Amino acid sequence: MxxxxxxxxxxxxxxxxxxxxxxxxxxxxxxxxxxxxxxxxxxxxxxxxxxxxxxxxxxxxxKKRKPTTKEEWLDFKVFLYAFMRIKAIISSSVSAVDKFDKKFKAR
Ligand SMILES: [Zn+2]
Known part of the structure; x- marks a missing residue:
């Protein structure tokens, strides 16, 4: 061959x-x-x-094909959703730490 x-x-x-x-x-x-x-x-x-x-x-x-505009938009929406969820997790854990500090360290 x-x-x-x-x-x-x-x-x-x-x-x-x-x-x-x-x-x-x-x-x-x-x-x-x-x-x-x-x-x-x-x-x-x-x-x-x-x-x-x-x-x-x-x-x-x-063969790899080019993603359509709709698929790119969907990817962006999924990415944005994940980003917002991670942001929510971080901000809620920060406020939980703050509450913990106020409750136990203030004494
Ligand atoms: Zn060869």
Whole structure:
């Protein structure tokens, strides 16, 4: 197998997995250049079938996509909520310490 990075044919198999969902064999390979990549072994008759489409879509799902404005806004709201909760915990513990001091140290 030729390395997709350096184009040399000096790769070796590290691990082999069987994926029952797509009836394919997945091999993790390594090259002398240090590149690690994955290859799939699929039955020829299944190349245009459902298995091939699942493989293609599962590969696309792993690609990182840009978050939408709505998702960024949601992240911000979650962050703000957490920030407000932490602030409330800190201010209530400070007032609890103050009350404790007034009650026991004043004597
Ligand atoms: Zn390589």
């Amino acid at each position: 030729i390395c997709p990075k350096c184009k040399k044919n000096e790769t070796s198999i590290v691990k082999t997995f069987y994926e029952s969902l797509t009836n394919t064999v997945k091999r993790q390979r390594t090259c002398i250049c240090g590149n690690i990549f994955v290859t799939y072994e699929i039955d020829k008759s299944e190349l245009k079938s459902k298995s091939a489409r699942i493989l293609k879509s599962s590969h696309q799902l792993k």
